[in-house]
Amino acid sequence: MNCELLNKNYALLPESYLFSEIARKIAAFQEKHPEREIIRLGIGDVTRPLVPAVIEAMHRAVGEMADPATFRGYGPEPGYPFLREAVAAAEYGSRNIDIGPDEIFVSDGSKCDVANIQELFSADCSVAIPDPVYPVYLDSNVMAGRGGRLMPDGRYGKIHYMACGENNGFQPNLPPRGTALIYLCSPNNPTGTVLSRATLEKLVAFALDTGAVILFDAAYADYIRDDRLVHTIYEIPGAKKCAVEFHSFSKSAGFTGVRCAFTVIPREMETLRRMWLRRQSTKFNGVNYIVQRAAEAVYTPAGREQTRDVISGYMRNAGVIREGLRKAGYTVFGGEHAPYIWWRLPDGVKSQAFFDFLLEKCAVVGTPGSGFGPEGEGFFRLTAFGDPAKTREAVSRIAEMPAFPA
Amino acid sequence: MNCELLNKNYALLPESYLFSEIARKIAAFQEKHPEREIIRLGIGDVTRPLVPAVIEAMHRAVGEMADPATFRGYGPEPGYPFLREAVAAAEYGSRNIDIGPDEIFVSDGSKCDVANIQELFSADCSVAIPDPVYPVYLDSNVMAGRGGRLMPDGRYGKIHYMACGENNGFQPNLPPRGTALIYLCSPNNPTGTVLSRATLEKLVAFALDTGAVILFDAAYADYIRDDRLVHTIYEIPGAKKCAVEFHSFSKSAGFTGVRCAFTVIPREMETLRRMWLRRQSTKFNGVNYIVQRAAEAVYTPAGREQTRDVISGYMRNAGVIREGLRKAGYTVFGGEHAPYIWWRLPDGVKSQAFFDFLLEKCAVVGTPGSGFGPEGEGFFRLTAFGDPAKTREAVSRIAEMPAFPA
Numbered sequence: 022m023n024c025e026l027l028n029k030n031y032a033l034l035p036e037s038y039l040f041s042e043i044a045r046k047i048a049a050f051q052e053k054h055p056e057r058e059i060i061r062l063g064i065g066d067v068t069r070p071l072v073p074a075v076i077e078a079m080h081r082a083v084g085e086m087a088d089p090a091t092f093r094g095y096g097p098e099p100g101y102p103f104l105r106e107a108v109a110a111a112e113y114g115s116r117n118i119d120i121g122p123d124e125i126f127v128s129d130g131s132k133c134d135v136a137n138i139q140e141l142f143s144a145d146c147s148v149a150i151p152d153p154v155y156p157v158y159l160d161s162n163v164m165a166g167r168g169g170r171l172m173p174d175g176r177y178g179k180i181h182y183m184a185c186g187e188n189n190g191f192q193p194n195l196p197p198r199g200t201a202l203i204y205l206c207s208p209n210n211p212t213g214t215v216l217s218r219a220t221l222e223k224l225v226a227f228a229l230d231t232g233a234v235i236l237f238d239a240a241y242a243d244y245i246r247d248d249r250l251v252h253t254i255y256e257i258p259g260a261k262k263c264a265v266e267f268h269s270f271s272k273s274a275g276f277t278g279v280r281c282a283f284t285v286i287p288r289e290m291e292t293l294r295r296m297w298l299r300r301q302s303t304k305f306n307g308v309n310y311i312v313q314r315a316a317e318a319v320y321t322p323a324g325r326e327q328t329r330d331v332i333s334g335y336m337r338n339a340g341v342i343r344e345g346l347r348k349a350g351y352t353v354f355g356g357e358h359a360p361y362i363w364w365r366l367p368d369g370v371k372s373q374a375f376f377d378f379l380l381e382k383c384a385v386v387g388t389p390g391s392g393f394g395p396e397g398e399g400f401f402r403l404t405a406f407g408d409p410a411k412t413r414e415a416v417s418r419i420a421e422m423p424a425f426p427a
Numbered sequence: 428m429n430c431e432l433l434n435k436n437y438a439l440l441p442e443s444y445l446f447s448e449i450a451r452k453i454a455a456f457q458e459k460h461p462e463r464e465i466i467r468l469g470i471g472d473v474t475r476p477l478v479p480a481v482i483e484a485m486h487r488a489v490g491e492m493a494d495p496a497t498f499r500g501y502g503p504e505p506g507y508p509f510l511r512e513a514v515a516a517a518e519y520g521s522r523n524i525d526i527g528p529d530e531i532f533v534s535d536g537s538k539c540d541v542a543n544i545q546e547l548f549s550a551d552c553s554v555a556i557p558d559p560v561y562p563v564y565l566d567s568n569v570m571a572g573r574g575g576r577l578m579p580d581g582r583y584g585k586i587h588y589m590a591c592g593e594n595n596g597f598q599p600n601l602p603p604r605g606t607a608l609i610y611l612c613s614p615n616n617p618t619g620t621v622l623s624r625a626t627l628e629k630l631v632a633f634a635l636d637t638g639a640v641i642l643f644d645a646a647y648a649d650y651i652r653d654d655r656l657v658h659t660i661y662e663i664p665g666a667k668k669c670a671v672e673f674h675s676f677s678k679s680a681g682f683t684g685v686r687c688a689f690t691v692i693p694r695e696m697e698t699l700r701r702m703w704l705r706r707q708s709t710k711f712n713g714v715n716y717i718v719q720r721a722a723e724a725v726y727t728p729a730g731r732e733q734t735r736d737v738i739s740g741y742m743r744n745a746g747v748i749r750e751g752l753r754k755a756g757y758t759v760f761g762g763e764h765a766p767y768i769w770w771r772l773p774d775g776v777k778s779q780a781f782f783d784f785l786l787e788k789c790a791v792v793g794t795p796g797s798g799f800g801p802e803g804e805g806f807f808r809l810t811a812f813g814d815p816a817k818t819r820e821a822v823s824r825i826a827e828m829p830a831f832p833a
Contacts, residue, residue: 022669022696023638026552026607031702041504041708066500076493079717080486086684087482094472094683098447129535129686129712136710140570144550146432160709164546201432232429263428277500278492278716280535290428296437302447303566304542306535309715310684311485 030166033177040064043376043388050380060415062342062403063386065210065360067275069334071315072327075274078318082311093310098302100127100283104313108283111320112268118255124287124294126301127316129308131240131269131282136161137304138236138265138284139202141296146201151193152182153211153390153397155238158204175395184396185212187365191354192220195227203233207251208241211393211402212363213339213355215250221257228263234293235264240282243273243332245358261287272360274319274328281308281316335360338412339405345416360405363390370425372401378425383418436572439583446470449782449794456786466821468748468809469792471616471766473681475740477721478733481680484724488717499716504708506533506689510719514689517726518674524661530693530700532707533722535714537646537675537688542567543710544642544671544690545608547702552607557599558588559617559799559806561644564610581801590802591618593771597760598626601633609639613657614647617799617808618769619745619761621656627663634669640699641670646688649679649738651764667693678766680725680734687714687722741766744818745811751822766811769796776831778807784831789824 036042043063051059071079085091099105105122113120128134136157139148148167150158159180162168169179176182181200183193191214196203203224207216228235237254245252254264266285270276286294318324343356346364356362364387366375372389379385379401390400407415442448449469457465477485491497505511511528519526534540542563545554554573556564565586568574575585582588587606589599597620602609609630613622634641643660651658660670672691676682692700724730749762752770762768770793772781778795785791785807796806813821 022634022640022699023607024698026548026638026640027698027702028547028549031547031705034705064501068495068498068500070495070498071492073493076489079489079492083482083485083489086477086485087479089474089476092474092476092681092684094474094681095470096684129715132712133710141434141437142432143434144572157709164706164709166550201429228428232432234428234432275498275500277712278498278502280712280715292430292433293428296433299437299440300570303563303570304539306538306683306686309535309686309718311717312715 028164030164030168033163033168033171034160043386046376046380047386054384057384059384059386060407060411060418061386062407062412062415063388065272065404065406066277067272067406068408069275069331071275071279072324072331074318074321074324074327075315078314079311082314086311096307096310096313098305098307099298100125100308101310101313104317107317107320113253113255116253116256118253120255120285120287124285126284126286126297127308127313128282128284128301128305129280130271131238131267132157134267134282134284135236135238137300138297139165139167140300141293142202147179147181147199148202148204149181149183149196149200150204150394151185151206151209152395153185153393153400154204154206155210156393158236159394182394182396185209185214186396187354192217195223198231200231200233202236203228204236204238206238208244208359210241211361211388211390211397213357213359213361214363215245215358218251218257221251221254225254225257225260225263229259233263235260237264237266239266240269241272241359242268244336244360246336247358250358255287261289263290265290265293270316270319273332274316275331276316279312279315281312334409335405338407338409341409341412342403342405342416345420349420356405362403362405364401364403366399366401367425370399372398375401375425379422382422383415385415385418434570436570436574439569439574439577440566449792452782452786453792460790463790465790465792466813466817466824467792468813468818468821469794471678471810471812472683473678473812474814475681475737477681477685478730478737480724480727480730480733481721484720485717488720492717502713502716502719504711504713505704506531506714507716507719510723513723513726518659519661522659522662524659526661526691526693530691532690532692532703533714533719534688534690534707534711535686536677537644537673538563540688540690541642541644541673543706544703545571545573546706547699548608553585553587553605554608554610555587555589555602555606556610557591557612557615558801559591559796559803560610560612561616562799564642565800588800588802591615591620592802593760598623601629604637606637606639608642609634610642610644612644614650614765616647617767617794617796617803619763619765619767620769621651621764624657624663627657627660631660631663631666631669635665639669641666643670643672645672646675647678647765648674650742650766652742653764656764661691661693667695669696671696671699676722676725679738680722681737682722685718685721687718740815741811744813744815747815747818748809748811748822751826755826762811768809768811770807770809772805772807773831776805778804781807781831785828788828789821791821791824
């Protein structure tokens, strides 16, 4: 084949997607040291089984698929009404926010949706992303040619990086005027910090003023422990005119291996809503029926109570890591309203080198902060999704870890 | 929001995706005539339940998801090894074609894959598509800006339409030199015809000669009743150097509501294979574990026998429609190695008008040929996926249908 035909933007991406590269390193370590028990606090993957309410709904739906009278073929591309209605009521109606079922688009994952949404915008529009943040926002825009030149410091020339760190309390400043797309993630992956109401009000006002669109990733909203914090961007007046919101069942109900999510595009952004409907009808064929019944079950009283218990368990792990590391003398952020702990490494320690060090010395896996953007350098992410006993064991190992090599 | 930021290519697409528009018309008709029983031979959706081997595998996998010891979170983005190995052995090894598991990418649907594959190519590369054909190849390229101007006759200026009709036995001529992407669909949706070995040899030789890439959609391969016909493009020598193949469990195992498919990119196209792996790792999070176990079960001896029986049942419907319409004096194509019957309408009858006429007179739903491309005008697609009794009833109604209005 003629390689001149290929999308050259792919060549601008680092060789490996962060998490695939980590998986490779872990496999190599385990092969070399088969006797050591690795504790994985790296990838943000859940470990607790699906809750009983979900399992029951799945068995029931599998049964329906076996019977000609109840079998389901293609469903509506944006999702079955039963699920869209349940989402509208539970996620928004319950907060007195008027979002209707036709503004909700069910999909097989927020990763897909946050990666695909950029297709609705022109190839040359300008993009602002938090730094550090989940890498998919950046990578999907680089693939589409919005990155510009890859610079020696790892930044892309046309991307505006909104630094979120200690010195601004993890609250980004406004991007430059003329920015078209503003990605936000709150609670943030990887820092575990939450955007304040004041920050969101400023960003919404900016978007309304400039015509920018906010792409708000709320995948971890159910980990927020304080009702006064913002759970959905639509709590901010005016957001329906400028913001798309992404939610997932992956972390809220342990669906990482099940695959279900939803995206909200309000009627106030009707052109965009219709474009997304067109995109999904053309390039997507809806979510598995059994999965949609499973997601519906998350919103039953039993499903809500059971998933809340699972989240509480993960958040206890978060507390164990946060407090354990603090007691050992480290500085950490996050872990209060998110399943991520953001660990500041001693001055001058590089996060990739620290990944190798921690794996070698403690057989504990985390994620190097630099994988989430330039501002992530010098930080390390640990996740609260592990087994409680293993999480405690990891913290003990870390507390006894030798000093970093200079 | 500022609408100047939007991808303007979307505005080049007709307002509604073909099948969504049909669904709307049917709903309106049923509301107006609640007493009439509509027989749907329109959308290519299966109606028979999942086979017992698949149902058993699903219940078993749901059980695993309930137990911490066997629960699965994120799987490998390109699919679990157990499924990739089963596909390699059953689809290729059994035909003495050497395709390995690492050349197979599991996804949630061929629609997604055939729509997404174009992202790997440059935005200005030239595209050839069969005419008529499944609309997703065209629409996904128009969305990406490869369509060019929408002309008064409904064609896009930069797309090369490979006419496949009666006068060439539904075998396309070669596209112009310089064509980068050649989409093929065999058995063809909507015509139900199969590309001959000679046609495929010519096209592969052309691609090898010019550096073009063939995108071969084999979603209906399991409906081919004659072992001498080509089931996979890799039966053609040299195809591994120039062709990507798409397969789906939707029609072979009734998975339209379950969502599983796979795409093959051979090692001989290593750059493209790695780009797709990167694309899927970045923008996709793998297929539901339960679904992958279900797909694996399709390849067990019981699964194969049971799905073969279901396909035979659909193909008996195809025979009923094909022979029934012929007996009623109509000219039809397809329906021998595909679940689609391609009905030539009397001279001058437009297919959209005929859709309305058939719905009104017979309460039978089909699909207007014009929805599949300009060459589809004057034709009508019926599908063999209906209930056997209802299919016979539809054929009876058609046989007694009044003459078309002039």
